[in-house]
Amino acid sequence: MPKIYFRKALQEAMSEEMRRDKNIFLMGEEVALYNGAYKVSQGMLDEFGKERIIDTPISELGFAGLGIGAAMNGLRPIIEFMTFNFSLVAIDQVINSAAKMMSMSGGQFSIPIVFRGPTGNAGMLSSQHSQNFENWYANCPGLKVVVPSNPYDAKGLLKTAIRDDDPVIFMESELMYGDQQEVPEEMYTLPLGKAHIVQKGEDITLVSFGKMMKVAESAAQAMQKENNIKVELIDMRTIRPLDIDCVIKSVKKTHRLVIVEEAWPIGSIASEIAYQVQKYAFDYLDAPIQKINSKDVPLPYAPTLIEAILPNISQTVQAIKAVLYL
Numbered sequence: 001m002p003k004i005y006f007r008k009a010l011q012e013a014m015s016e017e018m019r020r021d022k023n024i025f026l027m028g029e030e031v032a033l034y035n036g037a038y039k040v041s042q043g044m045l046d047e048f049g050k051e052r053i054i055d056t057p058i059s060e061l062g063f064a065g066l067g068i069g070a071a072m073n074g075l076r077p078i079i080e081f082m083t084f085n086f087s088l089v090a091i092d093q094v095i096n097s098a099a100k101m102m103s104m105s106g107g108q109f110s111i112p113i114v115f116r117g118p119t120g121n122a123g124m125l126s127s128q129h130s131q132n133f134e135n136w137y138a139n140c141p142g143l144k145v146v147v148p149s150n151p152y153d154a155k156g157l158l159k160t161a162i163r164d165d166d167p168v169i170f171m172e173s174e175l176m177y178g179d180q181q182e183v184p185e186e187m188y189t190l191p192l193g194k195a196h197i198v199q200k201g202e203d204i205t206l207v208s209f210g211k212m213m214k215v216a217e218s219a220a221q222a223m224q225k226e227n228n229i230k231v232e233l234i235d236m237r238t239i240r241p242l243d244i245d246c247v248i249k250s251v252k253k254t255h256r257l258v259i260v261e262e263a264w265p266i267g268s269i270a271s272e273i274a275y276q277v278q279k280y281a282f283d284y285l286d287a288p289i290q291k292i293n294s295k296d297v298p299l300p301y302a303p304t305l306i307e308a309i310l311p312n313i314s315q316t317v318q319a320i321k322a323v324l325y326l
């Protein structure tokens with residue numbers, strides 16, 4: 001299998017689906033002539049033409065609404081936000097139109113649309129360009145929310161998202177576009193709503209998603225090397241639908257749980273996972289659940305402060321040790 005970049009995995013997913021279905025098109029800022037702000041759509045204008053790879057003005061509310069209208073009329077748009085921070089300008093269309101249209105129309109309209117782009121911090125971009133909105137969108141009935149952690153998952157999940165008849169929020173990371181991984185040349189898809197057990201273990205369950213999986217994986221390796229602790233590592237992949245059954249089954253085996261998530265702590269996905277685990281597996285827990293989130297402040301510009309605020313390997317290792325009473 002060839003190794004490809006994360007951005008290339010996304011491009012392959014979109015291109016394969018656009019060859020399969022002429023109703024699919026990509027629209028967003030700089031997706032066409034500039035080949036995408038992060039080169040995710042590189043070469044797609046040459047292959048599919050300007051009617052299917054469409055540059056837009058800086059008008060997220062406008063082109064999100066246009067995409068929803070197109071989806072109501074039988075097309076299957078992919079709407080790229082240069083960053084999900086900019087989706088706040090379009091959130092009325094995403095929440096009040098895309099997510100609710102099927103129920104408000106009594107099932108007359110489905111909205112097969114994908115909103116995709118990067119989420120979370122990307123280095124020294126400061127507060128307004130470094131936020132995580134996964135839990136915001138996952139809170140809204142009618143939306144599905146996908147946060148892949150590697151190129152293989154990104155390709156398979158994006159293809160499934162494009163084929164889905166419901167609106168899907170597909171969140172990437174600017175810091176992962178250059179990641180490489182072996183990805184099959186043959187076509188494949190991955191189901192939404194199914195977590196992935198990256199590593200089996202019996203001492204503790206460690207849950208994460210998106211780029212925080214790198215932190216979780218490094219912490220799991222450190223615990224194995226230093227303390228011979230066998231961590232069961234779970235990548236949620238999608239956070240709506242949330243595969244809580246996978247986590248509960250693991251906790252019933254390991255009896256301990258740590259969750260790592262980049263978003264702010266209040267109302268986070270980690271909070272929901274912790275609630276559901278204590279509800280359905282309380283008698284199996286041998287220690288309180290620990291969750292690690294970013295500090296409850298806007299992300300600053302200075303790299304030293306960024307490092308202090310985001311979840312890291314040391315914090316995760318300490319949380320694991322605390323839950324194991326080491």
